[in-house]
Amino acid sequence: MEVHCAGCAGCCMDWTALLDDYEADRTRQRGRFADASDSDSDSADSADSADSENERRLPFDDDANFVPLTRDEVRTVLDRGMAAAMTPRFWRARDEHEAVEIDGQQVAAIAGRPAFFIGLRKPPKxxxxxxxxxxxxxxxxxxxxxxxxxxxxxxDEHFPAECGAYPAHNLELGQETECERVEATFGDDRLLDDQLSDGELDDGPLLGSHAIGEKLFCHPRPDDLDGVIERLEAGSLRPKDRAECIAVASASSPGTLAISEHHYETGKTRAMAAMPSAGGGDGGNSAPDGASWVGPAITEWHKRHDAAECDSGSTPSPDLAVTVEEDRGAPETPGWKEREDEAETRTE
Known part of the structure; x- marks a missing residue:
């Protein structure tokens, strides 16, 4: 598999705002990453159910290319003081037989436990x-x-596996890749070779019951999610909402519904310690001592975006990231360098 990434990053952002309303709606409904929620959210008895568009579970958030993290990746991000980088995804249930009601919504669940992913946030930039x-x-x-x-x-050794494998899982599952969508919309060649190597085929996506506790997490106390689904749908999750879900994910056990209470308590304490706290929400501007650059940068991006929306001003240069992120400690990137045989490409 070979992809041309320079100047793209289509799989790292939601670019539906660049499309007309009809195409944007189709893209959001279709999803981008091979979101295996249709198989992942099933119980072991029905993990191989059909993955048709009519049966697809719709998430409560509107992230068109949500990237799920594994339990170990959640723990790593948590240990590095970057809990503010993570957010949950819950789905609407297909029917009442798999549903738990929260905030008046039918939420997809396994054995009465709301099922969710943990992934990376996408602040406006x-x-x-x-x-x-x-x-x-x-x-x-x-x-x-x-x-x-x-x-x-x-x-980095902690680079998410799902990102490193992309778009191999889409190709393996026969789903359209982000590379192909960018090609169709903006031109240029992005997916240069769609043939998967043996190594890429061996590292397939986690599906069905194998994902439980490893990538698909199940909250043991639905009542603790009161208000969370409503705020998730409205795009107004609070730090404590994210911390609750991150803690459950970090305390999960692969292949089971078991939760380690010790890991849950430790995870929640660490997650809350890493969140911007003033005002109790993402609008807060204070950060805990020793926190990473992530939380404060997310907060500032939201503030600058909201200010620009109110002022109807022009969009600032991407170079603003030096001030917002790098001056706070974000690692720099090398930039794209022309190479004789594989200019601006990445081969998986």
Whole structure:
């Protein structure tokens, strides 16, 4: 598999705002990453159910390319003081037989426990992908450098496996890739070779019951999620909402519904300690002592975006990321360098 990533990062942002209303709606409904929620959210008895568009579970959030993290990745991000980078995804139930009611909504569940992913947040950032000359505010992965359109943790030992494998899982499942969607919309060749190597085939996506406790998490106390689904749907999750879900994920046991109370309590304490806290929400501007750059940067991106919306001003240069992220300690990215045989490409 070979992909041409330079100047793209389409899989790292939600670029539906660049489409007309009809195409944007189709893209959101379709999803981008091979979101295996249709299989993952089933019980062991029905893990192989059909994955048709009519049966697809719709998430309560509107992230068109949500990237799920594994339990160990959640723990790693938590240990590095970056809990503010993570957020949950819950789904609408297909029918009442798999549902738990929360905030008046039918939430997909396994054995009466609401099922969810933990993934990376996408604050608004000024970016100019796909050869565009003017930047736009787009929901962009917390770790993406708006200036170079490169991941700040690519090559890091803690780089998420789902990101490293993309778009192999889509190809293996026969789903359209983000590369192909970018090609169809903006031109340029992005998916240069869609043939998967033996190694890429061996590292397939976690599906069905194998994902429980490893990538698909189940909350043991639905009542503790009161208000969370409503705020998730409205795009107004609070730090404590994220911390609750992160704690459950970090305390999960692969292959089972078991939760370690010790890991839950420890995880929740660490998650809350890493969250911007003033005002109890994402609008807060204070950060705990020793916190990473992530939380304060997310808060500032939201503030700058909201101010720009109110003032109807022009979108700032992506170089603003130097002030918002790098001056707070975010690792720099190398930029794209022309190479004789594989200019601006990445081979998996």
């Amino acid at each position: 000024p970016v100019a992908p796909f050869g565009r000359t003017e930047p736009n505010w787009l929901p962009t992965c917390v770790f993406l450098d708006p200036t170079t359109l490169q991941c700040r943790i690519h090559g």
